[in-house]
Amino acid sequence: MGIFDFLRSKGAKSAPPSGNAPAVDKKIAGPAKVVADKRAQTYDRLEAIQALVDMKTPEAAAALLKRFNFTIDPSITDAEEKDLAFRGIVAAGKDVVPAVIEFCTKAEALTWPLKVLDAVLDDDAYREELLDLLEGFDTEYARNVEPKIQIIQALEEVVHEDVRTAVERFFEDVNETVRFHAVQTTFAQAMPESVKPLIDMLVNEESVRVKNKVAEGLLVRGWTIPEDRRDAVADALGDTGGYTVGESGKIVKRSLRFG
Structure with missing residues (x-):
C-alpha cells in the first residue's frame, strides 16, 4: 500500500x-x-x-x-x-x-528547507535569503559542512553579481569540498570578473581535484589568463590532468601518455 x-x-x-x-x-x-x-x-x-x-x-x-x-x-x-x-x-x-x-x-541538512524557500519565494527574495544564510558561515573548520555546501550548491542555479562576490570568499575555506563547490558555483555565474580570484586561488591550491575543476572551468569558458600570471598558473597546473596555459593565454588540455 x-x-x-x-x-x-x-x-x-x-x-x-x-x-x-x-x-x-x-x-x-x-x-x-x-x-x-x-x-x-x-x-x-x-x-x-x-x-x-x-x-x-x-x-x-x-x-x-x-x-x-x-x-x-x-x-x-x-x-x-x-x-x-x-x-x-x-x-x-x-x-x-x-x-x-x-x-x-x-x-x-538543508536540502528540503531550501526547496521550500525556492517554492514560496520569488527569484529575488530567494536569492537574498540564500545569501543571508551563507553570510552566517565562515571559512574555518566546522564539524558539519553540509549546510554550507548545500547553500553554495543552491546558488549555482541563481545567476547574479551578488552571488559571485559572496561565493568567492569560500575559495579560502579550509574544507576541500566547500572550495570545490564554490568554484563550481562561480563558473555557473559565467562572469569574467572571476578570473583574477580564480587564478589567485589556483596558484595556492593544494587539492588536485580543485585545481582540475578550476582549469576545466577556465577552458570551457575560454577566459584568458593575464600575461603576468601565465607562468605561475602553468606551474600550478603541473600535477593536473594535462591542463596547461597555451600560447594565447587560454587554458588547453593535452593528452596524457603513459608508458
Whole structure:
C-alpha cells in the first residue's frame, strides 16, 4: 500500500472530532511530537504529518519542518514522508518563511528547507535569503559542512553579481569540498570578473581535484589568463590532468601518455 492509499484509508480517523475544538497550539503539539520522532511507527507518523498538512497554518507548517531532521528506511518511505511534509509547508505560503529560516540556522541538512524557500519565494527574495544564510558561515573548520555546501550548491542555479562576490570568499575555506563547490558555483555565474580570484586561488591550491575543476572551468569558458600570471598558473597546473596555459593565454588540455 502506498502512502496516499494509506492516508485515504485513514481519512475518517484523521477527521477532527465534533464539538468544541481544542486550542490551536494543543492541536499542533500532539502531531508535531510524532512527526519529529524517528522511532514512531510509520503509520502513526504518516497520520501525524497529514493532520498537520490539513491544518494549513504557518504554525502547523513549522512543525512539519522537523520531519526533515532524520532519515528512515526504506528510502522510498522516507522520501514520501518528506515530500508530503514539503507540500504541506509550501501550502502555508510565505508566512512560513521565518520558521524555515530559523530551521536552516540549526539544521544538519538543508536540502528540503531550501526547496521550500525556492517554492514560496520569488527569484529575488530567494536569492537574498540564500545569501543571508551563507553570510552566517565562515571559512574555518566546522564539524558539519553540509549546510554550507548545500547553500553554495543552491546558488549555482541563481545567476547574479551578488552571488559571485559572496561565493568567492569560500575559495579560502579550509574544507576541500566547500572550495570545490564554490568554484563550481562561480563558473555557473559565467562572469569574467572571476578570473583574477580564480587564478589567485589556483596558484595556492593544494587539492588536485580543485585545481582540475578550476582549469576545466577556465577552458570551457575560454577566459584568458593575464600575461603576468601565465607562468605561475602553468606551474600550478603541473600535477593536473594535462591542463596547461597555451600560447594565447587560454587554458588547453593535452593528452596524457603513459608508458
